[in-house]
Amino acid sequence: MVRYAALKGLYDLEKTIGSGGFAKVKLATHVATGEKVAIKIMEKTALGDDLPRVKVEVEALKTLLHQHICGLYQVIETESHYFMVMEYCSGGELFDHIVEKNKLSESDSRRFFYQIVSAVAYMHSLGYAHRDLKPENVLLDKDENLKLIDFGLCAKPKMGIQAHLYTSCGSPTYAAPELIMGKKYLGSEVDIWSMGVLLYALLCGFLPFDDNNLENLYKKILSGKYEEPYWLSNNSKMLIKSMLQIDPANRITIHELCRHPWITGNSLKSVSFIHRTEFEKDDEVLSTMSAICGEKSIDIWKKLVQSDRTDYRTATYLLLLDRKLRGLSLKIAPTT
Numbered sequence: 001m002v003r004y005a006a007l008k009g010l011y012d013l014e015k016t017i018g019s020g021g022f023a024k025v026k027l028a029t030h031v032a033t034g035e036k037v038a039i040k041i042m043e044k045t046a047l048g049d050d051l052p053r054v055k056v057e058v059e060a061l062k063t064l065l066h067q068h069i070c071g072l073y074q075v076i077e078t079e080s081h082y083f084m085v086m087e088y089c090s091g092g093e094l095f096d097h098i099v100e101k102n103k104l105s106e107s108d109s110r111r112f113f114y115q116i117v118s119a120v121a122y123m124h125s126l127g128y129a130h131r132d133l134k135p136e137n138v139l140l141d142k143d144e145n146l147k148l149i150d151f152g153l154c155a156k157p158k159m160g161i162q163a164h165l166y167t168s169c170g171s172p173t174y175a176a177p178e179l180i181m182g183k184k185y186l187g188s189e190v191d192i193w194s195m196g197v198l199l200y201a202l203l204c205g206f207l208p209f210d211d212n213n214l215e216n217l218y219k220k221i222l223s224g225k226y227e228e229p230y231w232l233s234n235n236s237k238m239l240i241k242s243m244l245q246i247d248p249a250n251r252i253t254i255h256e257l258c259r260h261p262w263i264t265g266n267s268l269k270s271v272s273f274i275h276r277t278e279f280e281k282d283d284e285v286l287s288t289m290s291a292i293c294g295e296k297s298i299d300i301w302k303k304l305v306q307s308d309r310t311d312y313r314t315a316t317y318l319l320l321l322d323r324k325l326r327g328l329s330l331k332i333a334p335t336t
């Protein structure tokens with residue numbers, strides 16, 4: 001097992017749970033609380049031109065606090081590596097979950113899709129577009145609640161005007177027509193298309209546009225034509241159709257999606273999310289921390305709020321808060 005001096009005494013590394021292009025994800029234990037975390041380890045030399053994506057993802061995750069967006073607890077930078085300490089999603093990828101079940105029922109799909117809409121509506125309300133929504137970037141926690149990951153390609157277009165050109169080399173299977181055409185586009189609109197592909201995958205168990213040959217794949221996406229399996233209800237077909245519109249101007253908006261009867265289950269309660277970008281202050285957690293480090297609660301809180309939210313103290317506070325929200329005892333092992 002490779003040891004990293006930067007993690008010594010803070011996190012105990014365990015097995016590898018994922019390895020993507022330039023990152024390896026390892027399960028780890030946060031020493032002070034005993035809580036499980038996922039640590040995304042990136043070697044700077046291997047990152048190359050993708051180095052800016054790390055900063056984009058860290059800045060986005062420091063702002064985005066939502067129950068269906070995978071939380072960032074701490075960032076550790078050394079000469080050679082970045083370590084992003086994230087929320088552990090023990091349920092793994094939604095993709096594997098769909099494959100395992102072949103396809104999901106309309107009600108299971110609705111439960112997952114509601115959570116995706118809530119996370120994306122929250123991001124868009126803060127001016128962020130994900131731009132890389134796909135089943136591999138949707139994880140499940142131990143209660144099968146959904147967590148969005150990989151904000152390395154997300155964009156925060158200034159004032160929501162025309163966003164950047166399509167820069168990612170991500171797989172086009174989930175990419176909107178305007179993206180693969182290299183046109184200027186609105187991040188919010190490409191997210192809606194990708195959510196349409198995600199909803200289709202949930203309900204059908206396969207993808208609307210798929211081909212091993214890139215040329216044919218492009219043709220299928222630009223044609224906007226896809227199969228509608230017999231088991232799809234008319235409402236499901238109509239909702240998918242409203243999202244997989246080739247012309248982004250004809251695509252359903254995130255606001256309409258939040259109130260769509262297929263999603264709200266005909267209740268008038270539209271998809272909800274809390275406009276939260278600040279930590280909630282919890283006195284019990286703060287007093288637990290002050291008992292260990294000897295500082296006064298109010299001073300700990302002041303430092304937390306003023307910090308750049310990526311240090312060990314932030315991780316300890318957030319992990320204790322998670323424990324409390326899960327009804328567990330608040331205990332801390334004194335860091336040696």
Ligand SMILES: O=C(Nc1ccc2c(c1)CNCC2)c1ccc(F)cc1
Nearest residue numbers: 017025038086087088089090092149
């Ligand atoms: O928790 C993560 N991945 C994870 C967790 C558990 C399992 C897997 C991935 C995949 N195999 C099944 C079990 C994870 C969390 C954050 C992140 F940025 C990237 C990955």
